[in-house]
Every structure is written in structure tokens, then in C-alpha cells.
Amino acid sequence: MINQPLPHPDHGAALASAPSTPGRRAPLLPLAARRSQPTVSSEAGALPPKEERDPAPAPYRDTVLLPRTRFPAQLPGRLQPQAELETQQKCGFSELYSWQRQRKTKKEFCLHDGPPYANGDPHVGHALNKILKDITNRFHMMRGYKVHYVPGWDCHGLPVEMKALSELQAQDLSAMEIRQKARKFAERAIEKQKSAFIRWGIMADWTNCYYTFDGKYEAKQLSVFQKMYEKGYIYQDYKPVFWSPSANTALAEAELEYNEQHISRSVYIKFPLLKSPPKLASVMDGLSKISLLVWTTQPWTVPANQAVCYMPNSEYSVVKCTNTSECYILAADRVESLAAILDMQFEVISTFKGIDLESGSCAHPTIPGKDSPLLPADHVTMAKGTGLVHTAPAHGMEDYSVAAHHQLPMDCLVDEGGFFTEAAGSELQNKAVLEEGNEAVIQMLQAAKSLLKEERYVHSYPYDWRTKKPVIIRASKQWFVNTANIKATTQEVLKKVKFVPASGQKRMLEMLDRRTFWCISRQRCWGVPIPVFYHKTTGESLINSQTIGNIIRIVEQQGSDAWWTLPVEQLLPREAVAKVGNHDALDYVKGQDVLDIWFDSGTSWARVLEDQQADLYLEGKDQLGGWFQSSVLTSVATRKKAPYKTLMIHGFTLGEKGEKMSKSIGNVVDPDVVINGGQDHSKEPPYGADVLRWWVAESNVFNEVLIGPAVLNAARNDINKLRNTLRFLLGNVAGFSPETDSVPASEMYVIDQYMLHLLQDYSNKVTEAYKEYDYSRVIRLLQAFHTRDLSNFYFSIIKDRLYCEEEKGLKRRSCQTVLAEVLDAVVRSVAPVLPHLAEEVFQHFPYKTELESVFRTGWINTSSVWKKPGLEEAVEGACAIRDSFLGSISGKNALEHEVVVVIEPGLFFELMEALQPEESSSISQLNEIMMASKTTLLTKLPKELASEEKIIEGNFLINLEGGDIREESSYKVIVQPAAGAKCPRCRRYTSDSALTVCPRCMEVIAQNGKNIM
Structure with missing residues (x-):
């Protein structure tokens, strides 16, 4: 069905409707302006306008419910905000x-909370994550x-x-001073974040949280370390790692973010050939000044060069520069593009396989007397560069692998800073490799006449x-x-884990x-120590199950x-x-x-879950490589098992135009x-916390999540x-008790049964949708x-019954039974998303004896008897006829008309x-759905039909028993002006005189014993 902007059911509006699609309910608009808004006490706010407070003339006003x-x-x-706090x-x-x-x-659901950093104020990313978990x-x-x-x-x-130290001016603090400052900072941040999470309505035992600086947590972590060490998974080695000069520490890959606009000073370098590869001796004979052509984006690594690598199965060429007569070796596929880049003319002398470079060597471009062997390697790429890779084992992961295989030196020429x-060497000592050190190496290459070209290169580069x-x-x-x-x-193991999204x-x-x-x-001091000791003289490490076990016992007691x-x-x-020999503890540090x-x-699972497996871990997409x-x-x-059964992954928060949040742009959204x-x-x-929670639930959280003033x-x-x-x-179940006043489904109006049918669906x-964590679908x-289904359709149909029928009669009670069921189901269905609103509504239930929390009373409870064959077809068939009627009087009051239906x-x-x-009725169920003053149902057109009366034709497809019964029927609708006078009580045109109420209203007034004279 088409969704249109929808007025509230209590706001009067002239009826209008587009023609329907046969067989289905079309968009349904509210009933004509003839009913007031629900009356409220002065405590509830402003009263409705006077004309809506007076739905009937004074004599009948008190008879309208x-x-x-x-x-x-x-x-x-x-x-x-204050109302939510009170709730x-x-x-x-x-x-x-x-x-x-x-x-x-016995049923338990375990969601293991991924720990946020205790290093700042709560932000919308926290809100997105914590509210998703709470829902x-x-x-x-x-x-x-x-x-x-x-x-x-x-x-x-x-x-x-870093945050703790940024608050201090003091330098040269001891490790314990740094740890104390860091702990206090973390504790302050935790209290801020915890207060915010509680304010957002997050349900948890806030007095029993876990903290990674807690001694018992640290001991569990070291126990995991011990088990992994004993199984041989943990080892010490000298190898290249990601290193942050700005933080003076090694980093894991998960601690990197990539700057796509990083600019490097890339260089094309000559490595003069020293020893010709045996297989190419005849090719090289007679050629002078042969160099291997190498490209790198990190010139500062050239002093650490130990080899030049080639791809064995790729083709390479010896080319002669027609400008200088120098010869170069490079990948055959790169000859044309490199000639253009270097602004040179290349003549191909010979082409050969990379494997033919075996056993050759070249001169180091900046260190006289040092040679670099030519070695095969699978990581060499032909997509860019020259097809030959400068190899510095201390500064590259693939370089390290080559060096380990060929037993090359892995000396590191760069310190922790x-x-x-x-x-x-003296020319480079104490120079920062990413700044003046890089410049110095480029100058050295230029002085050695090894530099062919330098250019700016924009590419993705890792940042701390x-x-x-x-x-x-x-x-x-x-x-x-x-x-x-x-x-x-x-x-x-991961193949057995459910991923949302898949x-x-x-x-x-x-x-x-x-x-x-x-x-x-x-290489920091604010953390859990690696429990290892080093011999003062030899530097040899001492670590075993006994030493680790002792540290675990101490940490558990003292932290x-x-x-x-x-x-x-x-x-x-x-x-x-x-x-380990004739040593004393004092020989170690x-x-x-x-x-x-x-x-x-x-290792949080070891402390929080122990041997249990969590049903769900729920975090942002960055945690796929992290937590x-x-x-x-x-x-x-x-x-040998995963700590979780399901992983739910959400996106990041962005400004409402899809841009990153930035204080300089001014689009940062503070949850407070x-x-x-x-x-x-x-x-x-x-806005209150529920608006924040609605934003989370309605968003497609599996992509980036937008937030800003318009969204809020x-x-x-x-x-x-x-x-x-x-x-x-709530207003229309006043005076109703589900326990004593409910009407069995079999005795209800068909439209009421139909609403229960829709409610169950x-x-x-x-x-x-909740089970699938698809909360935007819930919304x-x-x-x-x-x-x-409610405001535009059902409410507009039933208002007459609710307001004008006998208070305790079957017709009204049938409708109230449905409203009570709908109210209960809607409140429960929205409660996980809007707990404050749900609780507020629950406290206003007129038939509750005890004001207990909606969350303590369970989930939606529906009945299978609400599903009835043929029910949907009957109501939707009537709605198809109604839509034909309403479409013909667009903008006019339906009550001013009578309808003749011919089938x-x-x-x-x-x-x-x-x-x-x-045959004809103003109080039938069909007329209620038509919303006219009277409906006549015939099997053929009436003989007295006036020639000027327009006949509207339509079709409706009946589809029952899963398609076994299919019947397309035609119908005709004739719309006539209402013959009766407007009833001063119900405003339908069913009265004999504008001064007297209609027969239905008269009967209701009489049953209630009202004296209107």
C-alpha cells in the first residue's frame, strides 16, 4: 500500500481516497470531521478547540462517550528529560x-559487552552501540x-x-607515577560514561561491571597468556613490526588507520650491476653502465638495503637510453610507461625471464663497496614501479621473509623515536626518517648520481x-x-558463527x-606486564609455567x-x-x-564468560579486525571454540549529510x-533519551548511521x-475491563475480528524482526x-460506534476488546526501543490494579483463533467497494451520501x-465500513435508477484456500445524496428531522435512561 502523510485520527478531515487496486485495501484516510479529540484533564495540557469539544448540541453532549x-x-x-528521569x-x-x-x-541469553575505551566523554558512537545492545x-x-x-x-x-599525560606538565615521571595518573583518568572517564549509559536507559547491574585494570581480570588475562605460551603459540623474535615513532611503541595491524591522501616522496633509483647473472652474460657483454632500475616510496629505507628482488616467472628487458647510452634492467611490461615517466627514449636490447637474473648482484646506491644480491620473490608486483623491488629486511614484512630464507642481515638503523x-652513519645520525632523514637520503642518492627522478606520490599509508x-x-x-x-x-570455528549481516x-x-x-x-607502562625476566649479562629471557604462575597469584591479590x-x-x-642454572633472582631484571x-x-571472555559461550557479541565494523x-x-x-555464537556488526556514525563529524565543521552531535x-x-x-533510542532503532545500522538536527x-x-x-x-478503553468486559472473537463485529487478524500478523x-536484530524493520x-492500519483505517471506521453506541453494549465492547488488545501489543512491541514511553503509557492503563513495570509482564500475547479463513477477503472486498465510493466524492463528506452496492x-x-x-441499513457492519449514512446491497440495478446517476464499476479478486478458490467478481456502486436529515447527536444523515435524533441514537439514549428534555 502507498504510505501518505498521515493526520492523527482525532484530527477531523474531509474524506478522500484514490481508486483502489482490485482485491487489496487502498490507502485509507481519516473519517470526516465529526468527532472531537479525546478529552483530557487540565494536567494533560491544552484542551482541543471549542468546536471539537462540542461534538453535539448541548442537550446531547453528555450522551456522547x-x-x-x-x-x-x-x-x-x-x-x-525530567519526565524520563521520573519514569x-x-x-x-x-x-x-x-x-x-x-x-x-532455564532460558538464558548472554550478550557480552565489548569494552569501550575509558579515555573520554560519551559520544554518539557509544549511544549507537549501547542502545542496540539494550534493545x-x-x-x-x-x-x-x-x-x-x-x-x-x-x-x-x-x-x-596519552590523555592522562596530556593533563600534566611534569616530565620524566616514573612508571608508577604514570600508572597512577592513568588509572585516575580512566576512573573519571568510566564514571562519566557510566552515568550517560544509565541515563539512556541501558539495563544492567551497574554496581558489578568489569574493568581491565582490575586485579582479578588481569590474573585471568595472564592465565590465558600462560596457556598459550605453554602450547607454543607465544614466542619472542626479532622481526619488522608496525612502529609508531609518535608513541614510541610497536603496533598491531588492528591499531592502524589508513590515510588515503598520504603524500610520499617516491624516487627512481639506479642500482649499478656489479656481477652479471651467468645466464645473461652474453646479453650483457659489450654493454656499459648497466643498472637495475628500482622505485620506492620510502627513500629513508635505502641505507638498510640488502638485496634487489625480482619475480621469477615475469619477463624483464635490458633497455638502452638513447639520450645517455646508459642501459637499464626493468620489467618488460613497464618499459613504455617508465620511458614516459622518466622522459627518456628506451631501445629494447633483449628480453628474458626473471629467473635468468639468478646469481647476479648490484652495487648499493649510497654505501660504497657494499653489494646487494639479486633474489627471487613472489611479492614483486608488475602493477606499478619497475618490477624490481628494493629490499630492506628491517623495514618490510615481505623483505623480512626474503632475508630469513636467504640468511641476509636484518640490521635496523632506526631507533624507537x-x-x-x-x-x-654521521650524515644520517639523529635525523627523523620521515622528515629530514628522508631528505638527507635523497640528497645522498643525488650526490652518488643514483637518483633518476623524485616525485610526489599520493597513496594509502598506515597511521597510528x-x-x-x-x-x-x-x-x-x-x-x-x-x-x-x-x-x-x-x-x-568462524564458519559456524552466525554473522549479522552475513x-x-x-x-x-x-x-x-x-x-x-x-x-x-x-613499549609502555600502563598495562598488564608481560611476565618475563632478562638476565643482566646475557640478556637471555626467563619465562616458564612456574614464573608465570607466580606472577598470576601476585597480580590476583595485588593487581x-x-x-x-x-x-x-x-x-x-x-x-x-x-x-635454568647456577643463577640468583638478583641476576635478572x-x-x-x-x-x-x-x-x-x-581475553574478557575468560573473566566474564569463563567457560560459557556468549549468544551475541555486538560491536562496530572496525572490530572485525580488532576485538x-x-x-x-x-x-x-x-x-578450541569461539567465545560467541553470533556476531552483529554495525556501521559508524556520521553527520546527516554523510560527512565525518568534526568540531571544526560544527556537526558533532553530543548525546547529552x-x-x-x-x-x-x-x-x-x-529531545530526551527516547528520541536517541528511536534514531538508533530506525536507522539501517548495518551501514553508516547518519545523525543531525533534521534526523532528530x-x-x-x-x-x-x-x-x-x-x-x-487509552482514551477509548476508559471504563473497560478486559477481565470482565471482553467479547469473544466469535461474537465480534467482522471488522473487529479483522483487526485482531492484522494484529496477530x-x-x-x-x-x-527482533529475533533477527533487524530493528529498523521493527520500526x-x-x-x-x-x-x-489503525489511525487511517480502523479508528476512522469505529469512532461512531465508540462515541455513540450504548456504553456497555456488545457493539462498543467488541470494539473496546480489540483496542485493549492493540494497546497491549503495541506498547509491548515498542518497549525495547522506547522504554520511557512504554512505561509512561503502561502507568496510564485504566484497568490496571497494580502499577508495575511493563517489562515485568512479558511479551506480546496473541491467539491463534484470531486467524480466520475468508475474514480478510470479506473486509478487503468491502474496502475495495468503499474506495470506489470515496474516490467518486473526493473532498466531500461521506456522511452526506448513501451508497447502493450491486453484486x-x-x-x-x-x-x-x-x-x-x-437490504438497506444505516447501522450494519457493511455501512460502518462504507462510512456513509446508509448502504443498500442489491443483486441487480434498481429499476427506478435515475438516468443522471453515475454508476461506478469495479472488480475484486477472491483468493481463498491458498489459491484453490479463485473468483473475480464485478460490482457496481451508485452514490446518492443522503435522504435523511443530519442527526444532532451522531451527525449522520439518518434522522427524520434536524431537530430530533436518529432512531439509533434515540434507542441508545433511552437505554441509558438519559433525560434530554
């Missing part, structure tokens, strides 16, 4: 988690599950350490995600996890496939501070020292490295300002429309149901006859 409720249509924005207090938000944990049920938890709790959810914080590492060391500065690759002695040995099992599985498997090792040591505060003889057991915070947080991965690697390594408003409420109004305004408007629908429901679909289903005898006529057994 207008809605009654204290539930306000909407709250002024300035009152919204949280009144409805026991803070006790809900502990209450549900005490329930006696999930509240749904499962209402479904009868005992929810296990322990919030946590990632407290260690450089993000916290990113400066050339003394070993690089914390300092936002470029990293380098640098060889150093580090501790690693050998992921290559765990990878195959981990990939098999595409996340492929991405994570690909990321894992590229990972051969994981550097887990960091990881003990590594820095206790003397080595207390940390290192005498028995462990004795096992404590290692200074701490564990990577991905190892820190990736999701470190968690599964540590879990598989120690217990969203809830409480900014300094100027006209520009930054207070739209969310507030959507909630206000829902409030009005709920207010209408809605309830089933919304439940499935779409809710909006379609409450605007299209030939058959199944369709029988369906309509069930709605109106008599």
Missing part, C-alpha cells in the same frame, strides 16, 4: 536487571529469558596513557590510530602470537587469512602494580631460577613491555545535548505521532501498523451479505 485519559498528547521539550525512578529501571536475574527460568537485551528479557549482560571498560593502553642511529601520525615498519625484538598455527582452526563473515575470514603473526608487546612495586626476588621464585590492549580486551578477532584467537588457542538541550533551546532543543526532529515527530495513537487507544512479524512495521449472486455477494443481511 468521548475518550477519557490523563495521558498527555505530548510533553513540552523542556519537560521531556526511571518510578518504574524501577535501576532494579530491573537484578530482578530478571532472580527469575526461575536486544530488553526484548529477550520480555520473552522470558534471563539476560546475562556485564558492562565493561577497556582501561589500559596508550589512549588512556624514528631517528637514524649511529650505525646509519591514536596519535594520527604516520607509522614506519621497523625491526625490533618483540613478543608475538603465532596466528599461523591457530588460523585454520579459527577459520573453521557479509561480515567473509570480511573477517579474509582479514584473518592475511594475518601470520600478532605482535602483542608494547599488576606489583610488577613495578615489588623487588625482583619476590616476583621470581627461587625454584624457577634454579632450573623485569621486562618493561606490557601486553597489547587487544590481548587485554580480547572480535582477538577474542576468537585467544579462545580458540586455549579452548540531544537529551537535555544546548544553551540555546531554539537551536538545540531537549523527524524522530521526535514520529514518536509524537505514536503518542497520539496510544492516547486515542503484526505481532508475529515484529517478533521475528517500519510499527509505523505501518499504527498509522495505516451479482455468488461468493462475493455472500461475503458482503454476511456484513449486511438486510
Whole structure:
């Protein structure tokens, strides 16, 4: 069906409708202006306009049953935040988690909370993540599950350490001083974030969270480290790793972000051929000044060159420059493009396979007397460059592999700060490799006449995600996890994990496939120490099960501070020292490295879940290479299973135009300002937490999630429309008790049965959407149901029955039974998303005896008897006829007309006859659906039909028994002016005189014993 802008059902509007598609309900618009808004007490806000408060002349006003409720249509924005806080207090938000944990049920749902960094204020990314988790938890709790959810914080590492140190002017702080400052900073950040999460309505036991700086947590982490070390997964080695000069520490790949606009100074360099490859001796004979042509984007690595690599199966050429007569060796596929780049003319002398370069060597371009062998390698690419790769084993992962295979030196000429060391020579010593060091190397190449060309090269380059500065690759002695040995099992385990969305599985498997090792040591002091000791003289490491076990016991009791505060003889057991020879504990020093915070947080399952497997991990897409991965690697390594059954992956938050949030642009959205408003409420109004939660739920969270003023305004408007629908429901079940006044479905009006049929369909679909974590579909289903099916369709039809029929009669009670069921289902279905609104509505239920939380009363409860064969066809057939009628009087009041419906005898006529057994009626179920003053149902056109009367024709397809019964029937509609006078009570044209009420109203008034004289 087509969705149009929808007025509230209480707002009067002239009826209009487009022609319908045969067989289906068309867009349904509200009933003509003849009913008032629900009456409210003065506490509920402004009253409706006077003309709407007077639906009938004074003598009959008290006989009309207008809605009654204290539930306000909407709250002024300035009152919204305080109202939510009062709801949280009144409805026991803070006790809900502990209450549900005490329930006696075997069903449990475990969502393991990925720890946010304790290094700053809460932001919209936190809101997106925590609210998604809370919606999930509240749904499962209402479904009868005992929810296990322990919030946590990632407290260690450089993000916290940098923030803590940025507040201090002091230099040369001791490790313990830094740790103390960092801990205090983390604790302050945790309290800020925790307060915000509670304000957003996040259900949890906030007195029992987990923190990675807690001693018991640290001990569990070291226990995982111990198991992995004992199984041979953890080792120490000297190899190139990503290194952050700006932070003075090694980094894991997950700690990088790539700058797509990084500019490097790329160079084309000559490596003069020293020794001709034997297979090419005849080709080289007689040629002078032969050089290998090499391209690199990192000139500063050239001093560390140990070889030049080629691709064995690719073709290479010897070319002669016609300008200079010099000869060059380069990839055959790159000859033409390089001639253009270097502005040279190349003549191809000979072409050969790369393998023919075997056993050749060339001169180092900056170090006289040093030669570099020519070596085969599979990582050489022909897509760019020259097809020949400068190889510096200390500064490249592939270079390291080549060096290890051919036993080349792996000397690193760069220190922890990113400066050339003394070993690089006096010209380079103490120069920053990414700045003046790079320039110095280029000048050295130029002086040696080895530089052919330098140019700016824009490309993707890794940056430290914390300092936002470029990293380098640098060889150093580090501790690693050998992921290559765990990878195959981990990939098999991940294939059994459910990914939401499913595409996340492929991405994570690909990321894992590229990972051969994981550097887990960091050169910082705010973290969990790697429990290793080094001999003072030999530098040999001492680490075994006994030494680690002793550290675990100490850390569990005293926390990881003990590594820095206790003397080595207390940390290192005498028995462990004795096992490695005639040594004393005092011969050793404590290692200074701490564990990577991905190892820190990736072992959270060991503390929070222990041997349990979480039903769900739910984090942003960056965690596919981060926490999701470190968690599964540590879990598989120690217990051969994933810590989770399902992974849900959401996108990042962006401005509403799709741009990144930036203070300079001024598009940063602060959740606190969203809830409480900014300094100027006209520009930054207070929306309350439910608007924030609606924004999360309605967004397609599997992509990037947009937020801004327009998005938030739209969310507030959507909630206000829902409030009005709920207010209408509340007002019209006043005086109704579901326990004593409900009407069995079999005795209901057909349109009421039909609404129960739609309600069950809605309830089933919304439940499935929640189960699939598809919360935007939940919102779409809710909006379609409450605007299209309720406000635009059902409410417009039933108002006459609600307001003008006998208060306790079957007709009105039938309708109220449905409204009570709808109210209950809608409130429960929206409760996980809008807990404050749901609780507020629940407290206004007129028939509740105890004001308990909606969250303590379970999920939607529907009945299978609400599904009836033929019911849908009967109502939708009537609606098709109605749409033909309404389409013919566009913009006019339907009550001013009578309708004649002509259907030939058959199944369709029988369906309509069930709605109106008599030939003509103003009170039949068919007439109620038509919304006219009177409906006549015939099998053939009347003989007295006036020639000027227009006949509207239409068709309706009946489809029953799964398609076994299919019958297309035609119908004719004749629209005539109403013959009666306007009833002063119900406003239908069914009265004998404008001064007297219609027969129906007279009977109702008499039954109620009202004296209107």
C-alpha cells in the first residue's frame, strides 16, 4: 500500500481516497470531521478547540462517550528529560536487571559487552552501540529469558596513557607515577560514561561491571597468556613490526588507520650491476653502465638495503637510453610507461625471464663497496614501479621473509623515536626518517648520481590510530602470537558463527587469512606486564609455567602494580631460577613491555564468560579486525571454540549529510545535548533519551548511521505521532475491563475480528524482526501498523460506534476488546526501543490494579483463533467497494451520501451479505465500513435508477484456500445524496428531522435512561 502523510485520527478531515487496486485495501484516510479529540484533564495540557469539544448540541453532549485519559498528547521539550528521569525512578529501571536475574527460568541469553575505551566523554558512537545492545537485551528479557549482560571498560593502553599525560606538565615521571595518573583518568572517564549509559536507559547491574585494570581480570588475562605460551603459540623474535615513532611503541595491524591522501616522496633509483647473472652474460657483454632500475616510496629505507628482488616467472628487458647510452634492467611490461615517466627514449636490447637474473648482484646506491644480491620473490608486483623491488629486511614484512630464507642481515638503523642511529652513519645520525632523514637520503642518492627522478606520490599509508601520525615498519625484538598455527582452526570455528549481516563473515575470514603473526608487546607502562625476566649479562629471557604462575597469584591479590612495586626476588621464585642454572633472582631484571590492549580486551571472555559461550557479541565494523578477532584467537588457542555464537556488526556514525563529524565543521552531535538541550533551546532543543533510542532503532545500522538536527526532529515527530495513537487507544478503553468486559472473537463485529487478524500478523512479524536484530524493520512495521492500519483505517471506521453506541453494549465492547488488545501489543512491541514511553503509557492503563513495570509482564500475547479463513477477503472486498465510493466524492463528506452496492449472486455477494443481511441499513457492519449514512446491497440495478446517476464499476479478486478458490467478481456502486436529515447527536444523515435524533441514537439514549428534555 502507498504510505501518505498521515493526520492523527482525532484530527477531523474531509474524506478522500484514490481508486483502489482490485482485491487489496487502498490507502485509507481519516473519517470526516465529526468527532472531537479525546478529552483530557487540565494536567494533560491544552484542551482541543471549542468546536471539537462540542461534538453535539448541548442537550446531547453528555450522551456522547468521548475518550477519557490523563495521558498527555505530548510533553513540552523542556519537560521531556525530567519526565524520563521520573519514569526511571518510578518504574524501577535501576532494579530491573537484578530482578530478571532472580527469575526461575532455564532460558538464558548472554550478550557480552565489548569494552569501550575509558579515555573520554560519551559520544554518539557509544549511544549507537549501547542502545542496540539494550534493545536486544530488553526484548529477550520480555520473552522470558534471563539476560546475562556485564558492562565493561577497556582501561589500559596508550589512549588512556596519552590523555592522562596530556593533563600534566611534569616530565620524566616514573612508571608508577604514570600508572597512577592513568588509572585516575580512566576512573573519571568510566564514571562519566557510566552515568550517560544509565541515563539512556541501558539495563544492567551497574554496581558489578568489569574493568581491565582490575586485579582479578588481569590474573585471568595472564592465565590465558600462560596457556598459550605453554602450547607454543607465544614466542619472542626479532622481526619488522608496525612502529609508531609518535608513541614510541610497536603496533598491531588492528591499531592502524589508513590515510588515503598520504603524500610520499617516491624516487627512481639506479642500482649499478656489479656481477652479471651467468645466464645473461652474453646479453650483457659489450654493454656499459648497466643498472637495475628500482622505485620506492620510502627513500629513508635505502641505507638498510640488502638485496634487489625480482619475480621469477615475469619477463624483464635490458633497455638502452638513447639520450645517455646508459642501459637499464626493468620489467618488460613497464618499459613504455617508465620511458614516459622518466622522459627518456628506451631501445629494447633483449628480453628474458626473471629467473635468468639468478646469481647476479648490484652495487648499493649510497654505501660504497657494499653489494646487494639479486633474489627471487613472489611479492614483486608488475602493477606499478619497475618490477624490481628494493629490499630492506628491517623495514618490510615481505623483505623480512626474503632475508630469513636467504640468511641476509636484518640490521635496523632506526631507533624507537624514528631517528637514524649511529650505525646509519654521521650524515644520517639523529635525523627523523620521515622528515629530514628522508631528505638527507635523497640528497645522498643525488650526490652518488643514483637518483633518476623524485616525485610526489599520493597513496594509502598506515597511521597510528591514536596519535594520527604516520607509522614506519621497523625491526625490533618483540613478543608475538603465532596466528599461523591457530588460523585454520579459527577459520573453521568462524564458519559456524552466525554473522549479522552475513557479509561480515567473509570480511573477517579474509582479514584473518592475511594475518601470520600478532605482535602483542608494547613499549609502555600502563598495562598488564608481560611476565618475563632478562638476565643482566646475557640478556637471555626467563619465562616458564612456574614464573608465570607466580606472577598470576601476585597480580590476583595485588593487581599488576606489583610488577613495578615489588623487588625482583619476590616476583621470581627461587625454584624457577634454579632450573635454568647456577643463577640468583638478583641476576635478572623485569621486562618493561606490557601486553597489547587487544590481548587485554580480547581475553574478557575468560573473566566474564569463563567457560560459557556468549549468544551475541555486538560491536562496530572496525572490530572485525580488532576485538572480535582477538577474542576468537585467544579462545580458540586455549579452548578450541569461539567465545560467541553470533556476531552483529554495525556501521559508524556520521553527520546527516554523510560527512565525518568534526568540531571544526560544527556537526558533532553530543548525546547529552540531544537529551537535555544546548544553551540555546531554539537551536538545540531537549529531545530526551527516547528520541536517541528511536534514531538508533530506525536507522539501517548495518551501514553508516547518519545523525543531525533534521534526523532528530523527524524522530521526535514520529514518536509524537505514536503518542497520539496510544492516547486515542487509552482514551477509548476508559471504563473497560478486559477481565470482565471482553467479547469473544466469535461474537465480534467482522471488522473487529479483522483487526485482531492484522494484529496477530503484526505481532508475529515484529517478533521475528527482533529475533533477527533487524530493528529498523521493527520500526517500519510499527509505523505501518499504527498509522495505516489503525489511525487511517480502523479508528476512522469505529469512532461512531465508540462515541455513540450504548456504553456497555456488545457493539462498543467488541470494539473496546480489540483496542485493549492493540494497546497491549503495541506498547509491548515498542518497549525495547522506547522504554520511557512504554512505561509512561503502561502507568496510564485504566484497568490496571497494580502499577508495575511493563517489562515485568512479558511479551506480546496473541491467539491463534484470531486467524480466520475468508475474514480478510470479506473486509478487503468491502474496502475495495468503499474506495470506489470515496474516490467518486473526493473532498466531500461521506456522511452526506448513501451508497447502493450491486453484486451479482455468488461468493462475493455472500461475503458482503454476511456484513449486511438486510437490504438497506444505516447501522450494519457493511455501512460502518462504507462510512456513509446508509448502504443498500442489491443483486441487480434498481429499476427506478435515475438516468443522471453515475454508476461506478469495479472488480475484486477472491483468493481463498491458498489459491484453490479463485473468483473475480464485478460490482457496481451508485452514490446518492443522503435522504435523511443530519442527526444532532451522531451527525449522520439518518434522522427524520434536524431537530430530533436518529432512531439509533434515540434507542441508545433511552437505554441509558438519559433525560434530554
